[in-house]
Amino acid sequence: MHKSLKWSVIPLTFLFILAACNNTPGESPAMSSEPSASQLAEDPSAACAVLEGGCFEVPAGEPLTVASALAISGDVAFLGNDTNFGIQVAQEERGQVLGRDVEVLHEDAGCGDAASGQTAAESIVANTAILGVMGTTCSRTAVTAMPVLANAGLVMVSPSNTAPGLTNPDHEQYGGPNYFRTAYNDKVQGAAVAKYACEVLGVTSAATVHDGSPYAEQLQQVFVDDFAEFCGGTATSQNAIGVGDTDFHAVLTTIGAEAPDMIFMPIFDPEGPLMVVQSRDVPALADTIFFGADGVKDAGFIAAAGTIAEDIGMYFSGPDLSFGSRYTDDFLPALLEIEGTTEPLAPYHAHGYDAYNILMDAIVAAWVGDDADGTSYFAKNLIVEHFATLTDYDGLTGTLTCNGGDCGSEEVSIAQLQGGVYTEVYTTRSAS
Template identity: 30%
Template sequence: MAFKQLIAAAIAATALNFSALAEDPIKIGVFLPLTGQNAFGGQLELEGVELANKIKPEVLGHKVELVVVDNKSDKVEAANAVMRLTASDKVNGIIGTYGSSLALAGGEVSEPAKTPAIATSATNPLVTQGKKYYFRACFIDPYQGAGAATYAFNTLHAKKAAILKDVSNDYAIGLANFFDTSFKKLGGEVVANLNYNSGDQDFSAALTQIISEQPDVLFIPAYFAEGAIILKQARELGATFRIMGGDAMDNPETVTIGGSAAEGFLHTTFPYDANMPNMPKAAAKFTKDWKATYPNKEPNVNAVLGYTAYMMFMQAIEKAGSGDREAITSELAKLKDFETPIGAMTMDKNHNPEIPIGVIEIKDGKRVYLGEVKPAL
């Protein structure tokens, strides 16, 4: 009888242990700029993460808990945010961030902490280069820059290009350099490559010089706040050439700030649009879920990237069979043909996903998806 009681007690204890295990949450840290210069993009990405968490709130029988920290659009705060997530909150993985400079700062902490992280829209190749634990949901600047140059040269038939970039921003510098290199390789000429600093509001001197060079296209790898001002000032000065930007201009505020000057503006982006033809199944599901959750907001690519990063973690955790950081890292590296709203994702050896590049044009004040471009690398 005593033996039977002992067995019963052991079974009960085991059941309690499994119950407790199931109650332990999987913690996903989220470090995004929710205040400061990049707050608008960070808030959109957070909405995407929160939507994904609502759609898939559990994994392996565990509740998924989001631990959100504002990196305040600041490099030091970004490092501090990741320090808190890894050392204090002891998260199983980290989503973030919007902005390459912030991701680079955060990676200096997450890497030695051996915590897997997925950058949402940090496109500078250095974010994942040489890193074991950092991955990304977005394409990289060499690919995007080459795509923009290819579109400018082959589709716009531009032979002369000018570049105006923020010399204090890693994203802008990288994208400008790759556009410059690719455009020249295609046979084009870069007639001006000028700089400004973050926070500048008057671009008239640089734009006047650029206009004098008579380019066919101006490439501005800017964030939307400054980029929209550049659009306005360029048109006010009489510029008639086409103007292109990168994914950081893919924001509703570009039209809000730029007004009529945004008409005809082109930019590269991730291959998603709420009205795109032949929408893939995963994109259609995201769009439906988004509209049900945020009926008064248009779906956007930043939210898609936040959503995608979360789902990448869920896939890796399920494949790993646990919340172990090393196991999750291993499974992220092996992602292959994983269906996401931005296409079937396969992770390359540098932890960059192989996904297409979309092209957007502003027409009648609205974002119109023109299709995809294959970079002539």
């Protein structure tokens, strides 16, 4: 799996060292990228001494090392693994950077327990070779990981945190100036669902269900607020279930008694499919529109509740994955080969791909130069700055511009299951 790559890349390092021995510093690596002004510094270590924030140093012959800090164990491991696979595709496709191999260390940042995010961050900080971090999967772990990483001058770019608070300086969850994400902000998704519900579906009342995760809770709240604002829609009730529950008849019956036009349920597998299947036992919900979010927009849901979801014409919101031919022709086949599946496991692989590429661009941009021993210097602050000033980056997930930490494409897609595949019925891209 994802681990294998990191080892297999390394033997190539030695070939490279042989090849690179003849190069004078600063010549060949610059070809691959736009040269930054500071690159021409005669003595990079002296330049770094005066640079605010200092530099990362990578000795000659060592690979460029970055880390991923995603949830790769526990219940939501499929989310983190999927993102890691996307990173792996980018890594294989991009190959060497600045004439060096790139090594990605895969840390497990967990999801539910905030301490695991902190521990993963400490583990990353302890390894001084690491230049940047891609993570985390869950916003709880981002909140505890971020102070540790920022303290060490590292950036973290998340391919899957969507909680609005993380990029809002007034919110307690704020990740700070070193935090970025290629995933979109849930403000966008909640608004898109509300807009679709108001304008296309024409519903006037809705119930929501969340599972006690900050993601689901915040997303349904955004939806409820926007639903009221856009068309005066009423939320008949905001419900919650427990992760690990299997019987949802009670909550469905209560919702059914309120007879809402629509149910918005941004929850995950296996609770999501169970809920959809059991909703068929509650006659009052026969005509209610079911609306899931990216947490259930995956292969597992299709396997467990596909036919029923298709029968009832269930909708799914999620990141707009119609990224064009580059996604379908080049990226997706490579991803599916790694995953060994026919459908991607979860929706955030493409965001992982972009996170990796932007991080590599930032490292290239922050390259101060090599000294006589072949040690490369990378200005810490320039890596942050590259992210902060990123504009109109042509990414796999769209044209990306970083705006106060939010770099993700703001395009949301709404799909229905048709013939066993999620088929797009609406995008904010086409609507605007």
